[in-house]
Amino acid sequence: MRLAAYGLALIAGLAVTGAPNPAPQVTLDRAEAAPGEQVQVRLTGWPTGTVVIELCGSGGPARCARDTSAQIHVPGGGAGGAPLTVSVPPGGCPCQLRVSTLDTRFSVDVPLLVSGAAPPDSGTVRQAATGPPVVVGASVERDRGWPARFGAPARRTVVLRLRNEQAAPAAVALSFRVGRAPSPTGFVAPPAVPDLAPGEERVIRIPVTLPALALGSYEIHGEIVTAGTAHLVVVTTDHHPWGLAGLLALAALTLLPTRRPRRSIGRR
Incomplete structure (x- = not known):
């Protein structure tokens, strides 16, 4: 009887906790x-x-085919997918397809046989940078297109200037969000960034789209990740669809009732 009670309690606990x-x-x-x-x-x-x-x-992350890598956003359900173009990584195969989060907390490898790929060479694995490049500058450029003035999605471009001050190549992954402060949630598709050579300085342009009918101030938060270490970048922008406001004001004026002038009646 006591064992049965323990079993029922265990089942109830699993039902509550899931x-x-x-x-x-x-x-x-x-x-x-x-x-x-x-x-x-x-x-x-x-x-x-x-x-x-x-x-x-x-040979580790330094021997991945980064020129054909892909970044995708996994939604709340935890499921997603994307096509990946096969490219032989430096050093040859055997190869494995690797999926990892930007902070490398989760990483899964799946073997993939690449037809005609050469076996791995016997050379020494090249060193890789252990931290992200230095952010020399970060700014936002506006698209002056007229549709955004009437409520269409507004386009912006984040311009990053990065410099690798380490003595090894830096593999860079980007993650950006746009929205209201302090925690933007709008996903931004980042471009693929080739490795930065030691001492190299490079300008990276990241297209960002504000939602339709955007009004007021917005923040763009970005993470520059190298070897699991992230550097945070925050830039701000604003948008005011004055064209739409003018149309609404004009429509309001046309709806106002018009007063007819009174006819004066003279004495006969």
Whole structure:
């Protein structure tokens, strides 16, 4: 009887707390592909946020094909997917498709046979930077297109100037959000950034779109991530659709009742 009571209590506890969250998983639509072909990557059980998808060989992150890597935003349900173009990573194969969060807290590798890829070389793995580049400057450029003045989505461009002050190449991943302060939630699709050579300074342009009927001040938050270390960037912008305001004012004037002048009646 006591054992049965313990069993009922355990079942009740599981019903209240729920099952544990599933571990992040990665599946591919094929086990082998040739360079230039695309592999469909499907994700389940991932935390909400940006993940990096890339094809890697042996030797660690420095030997991933970053020129064909992809970044996608995983929504709240934890499921997503994207195609990845196969490119032989530096050093050759055996290869594995790697999916990881920007902070590298979650990372999953799936083997992928690349047809015709050379075996790994015996050279020494090159060093990689252990921290993000220095942000020399960050600004916002406005698109002066007229549709945004009448309530259409407004376009902005974040201009970043980065400098790698380390003695090794810096692999950079970007993650940006736009919206109201202090915690913007609008996803921004970041461009892929090739590695920065030691001492290199580079300008990176990131297109950002404000929502339709945007009004007032907005903040754009960005993370520049290298080797799991992030540097935060915050820039501000504003938008006022004066054209739409003028149209609304004109419409209001046309709806106002008009007063007819009184006719004067003279004496006969």
